[in-house]
Amino acid sequence: MADVTLTWPKNYNEVPKAAFTRSDLYADEIKRIFHGPEWHPIAHESELPNPGDFKTMRMAGIPLLISRDEAGVVRVFYNACSHRSNQLETAVMGNKTEFECPYHRWLFNAKGDLVGCPNPREFLPGFDKADYPLGQPRFELFYGLIFVTFSAETEPLDEFLGEAGETLRELMAGDGRLKLLGYQKVRYDSNWKGYNDNDGYHAPLLHAAFKMLNWQGGKGRQYTCTKRGHVCFESALSVASGPSVLKDKELIAFKGQDPSVGSRIVQLFPTFVSTKHLDVINLRFATPVDAETTEVHYAYFAHQDDDAEMVRHRLRQSSNLLGPCGLISMEDASIFHRIHIGSHTPGNAIFQKGVRDPGKLESEFLQNDESGNLPRWEYYRSAMGFERAEA
Amino acid sequence: MTATIPELETAIDRLLLADANALDSKDMPGWLANYAEEDQASYYCRAAENTEHNLELGFMFDDCRARLEDRVTYVNEIWAGTFQDYRTRHFVQRVSHRQVDARTVEVVSNFSVFMTPMDAGVTQVLAAGRYLDTMRLSDDGGAKLLSRRAELDTSVLPRYLVYPI
Ligand code: FES
Ligand SMILES: [Fe+2]
Numbered sequence: 001m002a003d004v005t006l007t008w009p010k011n012y013n014e015v016p017k018a019a020f021t022r023s024d025l026y027a028d029e030i031k032r033i034f035h036g037p038e039w040h041p042i043a044h045e046s047e048l049p050n051p052g053d054f055k056t057m058r059m060a061g062i063p064l065l066i067s068r069d070e071a072g073v074v075r076v077f078y079n080a081c082s083h084r085s086n087q088l089e090t091a092v093m094g095n096k097t098e099f100e101c102p103y104h105r106w107l108f109n110a111k112g113d114l115v116g117c118p119n120p121r122e123f124l125p126g127f128d129k130a131d132y133p134l135g136q137p138r139f140e141l142f143y144g145l146i147f148v149t150f151s152a153e154t155e156p157l158d159e160f161l162g163e164a165g166e167t168l169r170e171l172m173a174g175d176g177r178l179k180l181l182g183y184q185k186v187r188y189d190s191n192w193k194g195y196n197d198n199d200g201y202h203a204p205l206l207h208a209a210f211k212m213l214n215w216q217g218g219k220g221r222q223y224t225c226t227k228r229g230h231v232c233f234e235s236a237l238s239v240a241s242g243p244s245v246l247k248d249k250e251l252i253a254f255k256g257q258d259p260s261v262g263s264r265i266v267q268l269f270p271t272f273v274s275t276k277h278l279d280v281i282n283l284r285f286a287t288p289v290d291a292e293t294t295e296v297h298y299a300y301f302a303h304q305d306d307d308a309e310m311v312r313h314r315l316r317q318s319s320n321l322l323g324p325c326g327l328i329s330m331e332d333a334s335i336f337h338r339i340h341i342g343s344h345t346p347g348n349a350i351f352q353k354g355v356r357d358p359g360k361l362e363s364e365f366l367q368n369d370e371s372g373n374l375p376r377w378e379y380y381r382s383a384m385g386f387e388r389a390e391a
Numbered sequence: 392m393t394a395t396i397p398e399l400e401t402a403i404d405r406l407l408l409a410d411a412n413a414l415d416s417k418d419m420p421g422w423l424a425n426y427a428e429e430d431q432a433s434y435y436c437r438a439a440e441n442t443e444h445n446l447e448l449g450f451m452f453d454d455c456r457a458r459l460e461d462r463v464t465y466v467n468e469i470w471a472g473t474f475q476d477y478r479t480r481h482f483v484q485r486v487s488h489r490q491v492d493a494r495t496v497e498v499v500s501n502f503s504v505f506m507t508p509m510d511a512g513v514t515q516v517l518a519a520g521r522y523l524d525t526m527r528l529s530d531d532g533g534a535k536l537l538s539r540r541a542e543l544d545t546s547v548l549p550r551y552l553v554y555p556i
Contacts, residue, residue: 320452
């Protein structure tokens with residue numbers, strides 16, 4: 001029985017706008033989805049390449065500490081002291097092999113063991129340090145991409161990823177041996193679903209750049225997989241030709257190999273988006289902050305085998321092409337905000353392009369179809385326990 | 392020409408204010424005109440957090456004059472009509488400077504930028520941080536930006552960016 005109810009339209013291509021705007025859904029989404037049986041990517045291990053490197057972040061409010069110990073092993077902890085849950089580490093990244101909580105001076109090593117605490121003789125009778133390591137959520141790595149889940153019920157990560165795993169591996173340069181270039185972090189005034197429904201790939205009409213740069217989209221495939229409706233794109237890379245309004249053409253140059261499937265996008269339920277476009281490798285770690293705010297950390301990468309010139313090229317391309325002020329994606333950011341505002345109106349958002357039969361869900365789509373989002377909406381509906389109206 | 396310290400400070404402040412004025416007026420050619428006519432003229436905007444961890448990636452990485460010119464094209468042509476426009480107000484304050492040679496001075500200044508989206512009309516802080524500038528001095532006592540790094544304390548932007556900071 002659902003804690004909150006929302007009647008879903010009978011047609012698969014219709015999404016009630018209230019799903020984006022009803023703030024009473026949010027607590028239930030956190031419980032059923034974000035703290036429920038889903039995997040959430042939170043970092044790539046190349047963000048902490050050296051022994052002692054760590055990163056902190058919050059996923060759906062839960063503070064996490066990802067650390068690499070002296071032996072090189074990566075672990076995920078709750079970023080909270082095992083005594084009274086004081087936030088343990090305040091830096092977003094750094095290098096430490098010991099974490100000391102300043103409140104009552106409990107000291108933890110990078111394996112999460114409690115290695116010291118003052119005056120334990122005054123504690124509960126029988127107090128044993130071994131009973132108080134840092135708490136840990138379940139986590140798994142996939143080619144270095146670190147996923148957490150806050151539910152014991154979640155299936156193994158491989159099953160969660162399904163066919164998307166292969167596209168994701170290829171997107172991360174085939175082997176996940178990445179090198180961090182840096183971050184662009186931003187908050188959007190959008191419900192997390194408004195962000196996720198509109199990030200990733202969409203038809204190029206929004207972007208005047210494509211026309212002005214004589215840059216046609218390549219031919220490609222869009223498919224969805226698993227019951228969650230993860231969306232994947234694999235397309236040929238097209239390189240702009242003909243006259244261009246840009247003076248620095250390097251911005252849209254392709255220097256990698258394999259243009260035949262040079263462009264890939266993987267969007268995992270609920271909020272993760274990743275893309276490899278031209279020579280940009282971009283993982284977007286996104287989390288809801290509240291019902292009307294989504295925070296996205298765009299992390300950009302090179303490959304460990306890149307020479308200095310290629311790293312430089314990726315740096316120049318990554319900074320200016322994608323993200324919250326990128327040449328071909330700043331407009332996307334404005335759409336997240338505007339969809340959120342516009343959805344405070346009655347009725348349903350009605351998907352059109354690629355919908356052949358509103359009574360059916362498909363799993364193969366054309367590149368520019370918007371119907372690729374529909375399996376994910378169906379999963380959201382069922383995860384929330386919302387009833388679909390009778391046909 | 393050797394400028395006296397008050398002359399130098401006047402030239403620096405004129406340039407800082409001219410840049411703030413161009414940005415707040417959305418005058419992109421005027422913004423470009425504050426940069427030196429040299430191929431290596433550059434503008435970077437990135438979170439100080441990245442810099443502190445030796446991560447060069449930024450929000451804007453215009454490392455040559457051609458890219459500065461392209462940024463004028465992004466704003467005035469490519470993006471026109473696709474975003475929620477907003478007003479900005481830049482507050483800039485020089486905090487230190489060091490003359491490198493007769494033609495070059497390094498300047499550090501603080502900035503804060505208020506933003507008012509045209510649709511919502513509610514003012515908020517867009518970003519705070521420091522400009523790390525290298526300025527070219529000309530014989531007539533003027534100054535131009537050879538390179539500017541807008542280093543943002545604001546590691547998480549409250550909004551997407553259209554205009555340079
Ligand atoms: S809360 Fe950390 S030592 Fe007490
Ligand atoms: Fe887009």
